[in-house]
Amino acid sequence: METDKLSTELKSTTLFFEDILAETLKPPSGLQNLGNTGYLNSTLQFLRAIPELQESLNKFTGESSDSDHLTASLRDLYRNLNQTTESYAPLSFLRILRNIFPQFAQRNAHGFMQQDAQECWTQIVNSLKQSNISISYQTNLSSNVESSSSSLEGSFIDRYMTGEFTSTLKCLDAPEEGEALDERVEKNSPTLGRMADYSKISCISRLPSYLTVQFVRFFWKAEQCVFSKILHKVNFPIELDVTDFCTDELKNKILPLKHLDSINDEEKLKPFINPDLDKDIGANISGLYELCAILAHLGRSADFGHYIGCVRKEDSEDWIQYDDDKVSIMSQEEIKELYGGGECTAYMLLYRSKKIA
Numbered sequence: 524m525e526t527d528k529l530s531t532e533l534k535s536t537t538l539f540f541e542d543i544l545a546e547t548l549k550p551p552s553g554l555q556n557l558g559n560t561g562y563l564n565s566t567l568q569f570l571r572a573i574p575e576l577q578e579s580l581n582k583f584t585g586e587s588s589d590s591d592h593l594t595a596s597l598r599d600l601y602r603n604l605n606q607t608t609e610s611y612a613p614l615s616f617l618r619i620l621r622n623i624f625p626q627f628a629q630r631n632a633h634g635f636m637q638q639d640a641q642e643c644w645t646q647i648v649n650s651l652k653q654s655n656i657s658i659s660y661q662t663n664l665s666s667n668v669e670s671s672s673s674s675l676e677g678s679f680i681d682r683y684m685t686g687e688f689t690s691t692l693k694c695l696d697a698p699e700e701g702e703a704l705d706e707r708v709e710k711n712s713p714t715l716g717r718m719a720d721y722s723k724i725s726c727i728s729r730l731p732s733y734l735t736v737q738f739v740r741f742f743w744k745a746e747q748c749v750f751s752k753i754l755h756k757v758n759f760p761i762e763l764d765v766t767d768f769c770t771d772e773l774k775n776k777i778l779p780l781k782h783l784d785s786i787n788d789e790e791k792l793k794p795f796i797n798p799d800l801d802k803d804i805g806a807n808i809s810g811l812y813e814l815c816a817i818l819a820h821l822g823r824s825a826d827f828g829h830y831i832g833c834v835r836k837e838d839s840e841d842w843i844q845y846d847d848d849k850v851s852i853m854s855q856e857e858i859k860e861l862y863g864g865g866e867c868t869a870y871m872l873l874y875r876s877k878k879i880a
Contacts, residue, residue: 552604553848555612561830561847562640563617563627565818566647567600568832568845572816572873573733575805577601579656579679589623590653597647610848623650640818640830641737641871652680658804682805687729689770692721726770730807734765736872740820752823756864759814761855763874766810776800777810780879792879812874819861820870830870833858 554564570576580598585591596616604611621628624646629636656679677685692708712719738757741750766774766781776797800808815835822828832845833853840855861869 550608550843550850550852552607553610553845553850554604555610556847557612557614557617558635559637560613560617560635562638562643563613563620564847565830565832565845566640566643567597567613567616568834569644569816569818569871569873570647571601571604572834573683573875575658575683575732576651576656576679577605579658583654583656585654588653590650593619593623593647593650594654594656597651620646637826637828640820644735644818644871648680648684652678654678656680658682679805682803683732684735684805686727686731686734688725689728690723690725692723726773727765727768728770728773729803730765730769730773730810732805732807732876734763734807734812734874736874738868738870738872740868740870741824749824750826752820752828752866752868754823754863754865754868756862757869758862759869759872761814761858762877763812763814764810765812769810774810777808780809807876809877809879811877811879813877814858814872815875816873817858817861817869818871818873819867821867823866828866833861 554560554567556564580594580601583594583598586595593616596619600611600613600616617627620643627638627643629638658677658679692710708721708723709718710721711717712721736759740753742753743749744751766777769777776799779795779797780792796808800806813835817833819831819833820828821831829846834843834845835841836843842853842855842858844851844853861867863869
């Protein structure tokens with residue numbers, strides 16, 4: 524009898540650990556398509572690749588404006604996604620989005636129309652900015668920098684997802700007015716007393732933790748009255764160094780970290796981190812980024828087709844592909860298939876600050 528009892532307990536224990544392992548290996552939950560809502564589902568998974576945003580959303584309590592209602596709904600949606608491994612229907616968020624932005628409620632004879640994922644991304648991020656989501660104080664690496672009011676200014680979007688630029692103009696007809704730059708604009712010249720061509724360049728003076736890149740994939744075909752897709756192949760890097768696009772001042776702040784690849788000890792890195800950058804919450808301190816999410820479009824027109832989201836797994840080279848509620852694993856090699864040349868192409872990229880320790 525004792526042997527039978529022990530055998531039963533062992534079997535129960537074995538099944539228990541097998542259940543835990545099965546739950547652990549389950550992929551993250553996907554989002555159900557509610558009728559041409561692939562654009563929304565892919566955008567939500569793309570944005571979900573920013574864990575700091577979810578941390579800030581969890582502290583958000585305001586619901587006094589339209590933007591606040593959308594922000595609160597996004598907070599609740601991510602909470603629900605993180606608490607289940609089953610597919611989830613974003614009904615509440617979709618309803619609020621369509622109420623605030625009627626363009627996403629457009630219909631035709633077949634139902635709700637396809638929408639542009641980049642426009643959806645823009646409206647959501649703008650709403651998050653207007654809601655002024657607060658951020659928790661934390662330094663980028665060193666813990667010795669004191670908190671200051673200047674480092675805490677701005678919302679989450681301002682600190683983590685917004686860069687700053689410095690621009691200079693040079694009049695092409697009156698070179699003595701300034702230094703040469705590379706974007707051409709037309710404005711009044713005080714030297715010539717008339718409109719003149721200027722060259723202009725913008726250098727980055729602050730790098731955010733997250734950098735968004737959008738590909739121009741659609742153009743208007745007047746004869747067919749349709750936004751057609753540009754299928755050309757465009758390679759994009761997994762790792763990105765933007766130091767060359769920075770101002771000299773910012774370069775001088777981040778260059779000490781550029782030659783320290785062999786140092787993995789956080790304590791040894793601290794002396795090389797610029798104090799101004801370290802206390803600038805949400806700033807990139809090295810100029811180095813790594814690709815963490817891709818929003819891709821399948822099809823030949825902006826008005827048709829489908830969107831998917833691809834998010835890189837934490838501390839891994841594998842990726843998770845979100846095709847609405849169908850979730851699968853893809854390799855980094857498969858990411859190259861999104862370069863273009865066919866109907867499935869990357870439309871937006873999300874880069875995050877590369878860990879330096």
